[in-house]
Amino acid sequence: MSLEKENKINSLMQGWPQNAVYLTSWLVENGYSHQLLNRYKKSNWITSLNNGAFIKSGGTATxxxxxxxxxxxxxxxxxxxxxxxxxxxxxxxxxxxxxxxxxxxxxxxxxxxxxxxxxxxxxxxxxxxxxxxxxxxxxxxxxxxxxxxxxxxxxxxxxxxxxxxxxxxxxxxxxxxxxxxxxxxxxxxxxxxxxxxxxxxxxxxxxxxxxxxxxxxxxxxxxxxxxxxxxxxxxxxxxxxxxxxxxxxxxxxxx
Incomplete structure (x- = not known):
């Protein structure tokens, strides 16, 4: 993973409250493409909630x-x-x-x-x-x-x-x-x-x-x-x- 991509995922993870949900549409609008989100999902950084939102892996969606x-x-x-x-x-x-x-x-x-x-x-x-x-x-x-x-x-x-x-x-x-x-x-x-x-x-x-x-x-x-x-x-x-x-x-x- 390049330094730029590593900084990008680190920035996202650090600012993501453990039990908060993030909208897929919002993530895309803020520079996280569907391709990148799929990569994060495969790497077990994030978990999908029915194709419209994500939760931080390890957290519980409330x-x-x-x-x-x-x-x-x-x-x-x-x-x-x-x-x-x-x-x-x-x-x-x-x-x-x-x-x-x-x-x-x-x-x-x-x-x-x-x-x-x-x-x-x-x-x-x-x-x-x-x-x-x-x-x-x-x-x-x-x-x-x-x-x-x-x-x-x-x-x-x-x-x-x-x-x-x-x-x-x-x-x-x-x-x-x-x-x-x-x-x-x-x-x-x-x-x-x-x-x-x-x-x-x-x-x-x-x-x-x-x-x-x-x-x-x-x-x-x-x-x-x-x-x-x-x-x-x-x-x-x-x-x-x-x-x-x-x-x-x-x-x-x-x-």
């Missing part, structure tokens, strides 16, 4: 490492969301949290690439493309052993839980998660609620925050939030709450 590739190299807004984000933030520790499923949200025009769909992550990946919130609002950045990714902050994450309810996320569990969010920032809550396009999410969020008695709710200007008109039946055979004009599960009312 779902967060895949998200790192999507965000930093693919330039998409796909991010850990809902319960998965709350777990990463340490906000779901009092619930029995299982990594049997992992929740991702992204813009409605973004898709999970095939290499990510086809890889066995040891859990079910549930991706929801939606634009009920702006893609850049309410996110936070966390460090993951050599790389960082953007995930939903606590306020956005609980709204994502409510967006999935009641069919894909139990509302009683969402309420239990809300109970632990006693230190949300009112300014960020205000921004998210004003930008949110889902009346269901906004009404459920305010109902649960009020029921929890969170002090930060006093500083949220509800009159500036568009809560829509008329009644909303969130569940069938529920109980009607006249303040927020929603029909909610009986077990939530009795909580």
């Amino acid at each position: 779902i967060e490492g895949a998200v790192y590739a999507l965000q930093s190299q693919g330039k998409v807004s796909i991010h850990p969301s809902g319960k998965s984000a709350l777990n990463l933030l340490g906000k779901a520790h009092y619930l029995e949290f299982s990594r049997q499923q992992y929740i991702l949200f992204g813009n409605k025009n973004e898709r999970i690439p095939s290499w990510m769909k086809n890889h066995n992550w040891g859990m079910e990946i549930n991706y929801y493309p939606t634009s009920f919130l702006p893609s850049d609002l309410g996110l936070t950045e966390i460090e993951m052993n050599g790389f960082s990714i953007k995930i939903s902050g606590a306020a956005r994450a609980i709204m994502e839980c409510l967006y999935l309810g009641p069919k894909r996320q139990d509302l009683k569990e969402s309420f239990e998660l809300m109970e632990g969010l006693n230190n949300l920032r009112p300014k960020q809550v205000q921004q998210l609620l004003e930008a949110c396009t889902s009346v269901k999410v906004k009404r459920l969020f305010l109902y649960m925050a009020h029921k929890c008695g969170h002090p930060w709710l006093e500083f949220v200007e509800v009159e500036n939030i568009n809560l829509g008109k008329g009644k909303r039946q969130i569940v069938a055979d529920g109980l009607y709450n006249p303040e927020y004009k929603i029909t909610i599960p009986k077990n939530l009312v009795d909580e």
Whole structure:
């Protein structure tokens, strides 16, 4: 191997976090041809993930490492969301949290690439493309052993839980998660609620925050939030709450 080629592979390996995924398209764009990547693969420097991405040989591809590739190299807004984000933030520790499923949200025009769909992550990946919130609002950045990714902050994450309810996320569990969010920032809550396009999410969020008695709710200007008109039946055979004009599960009312 020539000195130039040796420096090239050394530079790549030294800057590659152990569990991070690198997109094939990004590597090619940055001077690593398909021929060169095949050579690295045969030399056991890198391992292919379904013909669209690579992992550093000896490492283990993690779902967060895949998200790192999507965000930093693919330039998409796909991010850990809902319960998965709350777990990463340490906000779901009092619930029995299982990594049997992992929740991702992204813009409605973004898709999970095939290499990510086809890889066995040891859990079910549930991706929801939606634009009920702006893609850049309410996110936070966390460090993951050599790389960082953007995930939903606590306020956005609980709204994502409510967006999935009641069919894909139990509302009683969402309420239990809300109970632990006693230190949300009112300014960020205000921004998210004003930008949110889902009346269901906004009404459920305010109902649960009020029921929890969170002090930060006093500083949220509800009159500036568009809560829509008329009644909303969130569940069938529920109980009607006249303040927020929603029909909610009986077990939530009795909580």
